[in-house]
Amino acid sequence: MPEADDTGDILEISLERIENLLKGDYGISRRSVGLLLLQEDREIITLVKNHEPESFNRIKEIIDRTKTHYREPLSYIIALDRQQEASRIAGEVIAHAPKTSLSLKEKISRMMINPISGIPIMLLILYYGIYKFVGEFGAGTVVDFIETDIFEKIINPRVTQLFASVIPWQVFRELFVGEYGVITLGVRYAVALILPIVTTFFIAFAVIEDTGYLPRLALLIDRVFKKIGLSGRAVIPMVLGLGCDTMATMVTRTLPTIRERVIATILLALAIPCSAQLGVILALLEGHSLGLWVWLGVVGLVFLLVGFLSSKILPGGSPSFYMEIPPLRLPKLSNVFIKTATRVKWYFTEIFPMFIFASVLIWAGQLTGLFGLFTNILEYPVRWIGLPDKAAVAFLFGFFRRDYGAAGLYDLKKAGLFSGNQLVVAAITLTLFLPCIAQFLMNVKERGWKTGLAISVFILFFSFSVGFAVNLLLNIMGISL
């Protein structure tokens, strides 16, 4: 075994003495247990404490004494030793064919990681992958086609007619084909709005993922993320969040510490718009390029500021980050297809019932007047940030799904009810506003009731405060976007 060679006898003798004291069955060799003990593995220490109550103190003594003989932590000494042995064997079994220069792949890979070339590359990928492909093509062209040419021209009139002849009661007709009907609103939003946006996002994500770009992005972003208490590892949940924040919140499990998970959950809930929302917001701000920049700036600033503050407030140390970099590859069409298909199917089966449910809930809420009450309450903060009262409805819907809310604003914009400033303020507030009900439930599930609820309450107040501040600032400076 590699450790035996030249670790210095102290480590080896201590190890042997510990081995002799171990009696229990640990599923791995006693030598292995001994080495883990010397490296102060907490799980193993607890295990040994339970298994060997009589000799545990003796073992602890040996470990403490061994430690005093080395300046570096024992885990470092042991790892170094293994690495030397690995290098020796690798040197023997690998025959190198000399490589004269870096391959093209390697050059591109380095460019992606180097900030000077990497940030433009990242922006380019976001611009073409997300803005152009998802935003303009998915949320624009495809949505327009399905919504206008299929739903408004073909499906809605026929379905309305059908229900008009089948159901004589106005109230129940409303449930299916009214302003917020299951078919005219629920199915339409799900199929015409969300499906194309999410599908195009997943295609873009699968292509980016399959090339091996994500780990490089993680390295590039690592330094900035360290400032906000995260590490490059958090890039995946964040990028996924641009697809679906609920899913991304689930993926925060890959972050090693609870602190990182809480920070990532807050940021996802607050400042990362999901693809559906992003698509609608891009559509909302279409033709207001200045407004788009203001939106991007404010949301970006909030992201960094809140991340920075929570990393200061939450206890715990900075994360460490180390990652394998896979080779760059050309994406495989079959991979991209299977990944996209699986994810779209998963996502759609998850959200479709929620849209129907939300429609029914809104219908019931309207019937009972409960919604009117909520809307009236919400009108105050909405007025407060300088928006027309009608926007309150969109904000209320926003909780059922954020994209639902954004889509509601989109309808208002189409009706010409917004000025440029109001559009930007609305887009910002709704981006920051409470996560959708699914994400709220996921927050609670992953972070527990206390944290999940606290995050939501914080966001409720914070989003309107930012909306208020932006509106005020724009007005004071006399800017109209």
Next chain:
Amino acid sequence: MSFIKKIAIVGSPNVGKSLLFNRLTGIYAVVSNYPGTTVDVTRGKAKIGEEEYEVIDTPGMYSLLPITEEERVARKILREEKPSVVIHIIDAKNLERMLPLTFQLIEAGLPVVLALNIIDEAEKIGLAIDLPLLEKELKIPVAGTVSTTGRGIDALKGRIKEYARSR
């Protein structure tokens, strides 16, 4: 209680673990290119020779001394499920960096088979690896594989079969 033998596939993220799992079990799962995505443990059945095995796709691990939750889960599986064969799958290009985990697995007394995966890419960048010599140094079976195309998988199965019989 079932007495079906188990095969655990271990290795750091992004070396083709899930693909190898699919190759052995024939069940398709979404294969992700990103390190650390395999949070869940995937299980499947494989028939190698006459014997049926339960195959466990363990979460990615870099070392037996865990840092992340995934590594903790992977170690727990190794300690508690008593696999008959542990396939340590590594990226052949990074042999030197990945051997330390092989050492730790051998040291733990686990029945390790080493799979040098993505060996085609190693060859492409001009690395020739002497597998018999590596086998002699480590005293465990070694196979070169390409889990994306299936190259070397049959040889790996052969090594597993021999190994399981001899133990």
